[in-house]
Amino acid sequence: MRCKNNIKKKSALAALTASALSLPALQVNASSQPVDNTISYRYSSYMEDDAKASDVATGSTDRYDIDIQQFKIIAPVGRNYSISFDSIFETMSGASPMGTQAGSDGQPQLVMSGASISEDRDDITIGVTHYGETMATGLSVGRSTENDYQATYYGVDWEWEFNQKNSAIQVAYSHSDDDITPTDALLFGRIQSASKDTDSINLGFSQIIDKLSLIQFGIGFSKDSGYLSDPYKINDVRPSDRSRFTAISRYRHFFKNSNAALHLDYRYYSDDWDVISHTLKVAWHKNVTNKVQLIPSLRYYSQTEANFYEPFKVSGNTNPFFSSDYRLSPYGAISAGLQIIHTFNNFSYTAKIERYEADKSFSLEKVAVENPGLVSYTLFSVGFDIKF
Amino acid sequence: MKQYFLLFSVLAFCSACSTTIQPWERGILAKPEMQWVNDGPGFSLSNHIHFSKEGSSGGTMVVGGGCGCN
């Protein structure tokens, strides 16, 4: 079924899949009360590569351009508390895939929306943390809003340091309630309103190995229930539950001779839609001078497909669920980045460039048919931090 | 004889598994480049983008480390 070209860009997809599971880790060093008040600002812009004309059956080949501004404030309060304010303001414009269909060669092609007007998404989170002798407890609440989407979320976390603060464990729980009211619902036969909720729990353990290195392990469980399909995609019907599991490991080691720190991060992910993924990130934080840090980084990602994913809908397929969303397809992605941080006494600025490419050949397992909607993008980011 | 062996084994094991770092030996661990996250807003943004562009989410927790001050 072809769709009209003047369909408004659906921004909710970004929100649907991101949801509040991207609850910012507010207090990234939760163990001690921050000493200074810190204000941070970042401006970032990323541009998705245009879709190849041969991959598009109908609609625009423009993909997203996204502008993002972040404001963050962290402040100590009294002797034992700190508060934080974290916000993201995002503007998106461009077209996105509404579905796929078989091309003349049997390969999937994208059915794109027409060029769109811009959509905004605002995300605000506020947190409070209490610091005891060896324990820290935090509480956060937040809200995310777009014209067709709203999410309210909260989280609690508790951290305990022991063994002369050489070891630490953390337990965190969060919950999110999301509501979607798709635009032009009646016009296009979409669901008029729907909701979903998410619960997650995370456990972490970290250990100092020696003066130069430390390691961390963590596991997480999360469950989404409710309306999980994408209302803007043709024929998209997904199960009403999704249970996820993650296991992470992080390692940091300082090389004195190089005056640089090595960062290694690995995440294993699996869910009951049969998506399994591996993420490996390597970064080298090099002190070029005692004020300037240069950080090259590399990220590798590979995922398998959801069990109801198909490159395009085939008649006679009896599966009650279907999606041709590239996010549920098998593929791999590699990204490379370079960041600079220049620090003065109470002020620092940073600039970063990153290139992300998704392709079936990057996947750990052989992929027969690549989804034409796979995304590649270039990201620029600049910003500063002020302590006072 | 057996008791001494047991005592020494226990002490040896304890000293082997705990090279406990003293509070004043955390200079390198306190460096910004040795934190789990060196750029907080950058970390939030990366997670935000990846969760919306990929099929996986989660695994963002950070715990422990740092200077251990106060």
Add this chain to the structure above:
Amino acid sequence: MQIFIRTFIYFFILTASINVYGKAQYPAFKLPELHSDNIIELNKLRGKVVYVDFWASWCGPCRQSMPKFNALYKQLSSKGFDIVAINLDESKADAQRFLQDYPVNYTVLYDATGQSPKQFGVSVMPTGYLLDRFGMVRYTHQGFRDGDEAKLMQEVNKLLAE
């Protein structure tokens, strides 16, 4: 008899290794100054009320505490108050760079061995020990937060009045 002697020796070694200095008298050790190679003997400070402050350039709270301690020192040194800051940085250069941004007028010593904080029983950075005129530890201050200097001043004045 042999077993009894052996057990006694092991027990003695065990207890002797426990920090017997604890909260009583500070050990009479010597440390070099940070800026020169002069050796300072802590013993020689008997008769003054002394605040021994363990710090390092990487310790965030120290950026707040040291200027406040310096103000306290300038105010009360004429009354017999002294501050001895013992720096525990692995690299002297880091400490010297810190003091360029946050200069202080009181004595700064350097201990690269880790012996002095161990003998004092430092369990968190920064920690300060307030000694009376006889060299007895009378007040321990762990960590540092805004406003702590007022409490310290109170304790110093109490000891100066003795």
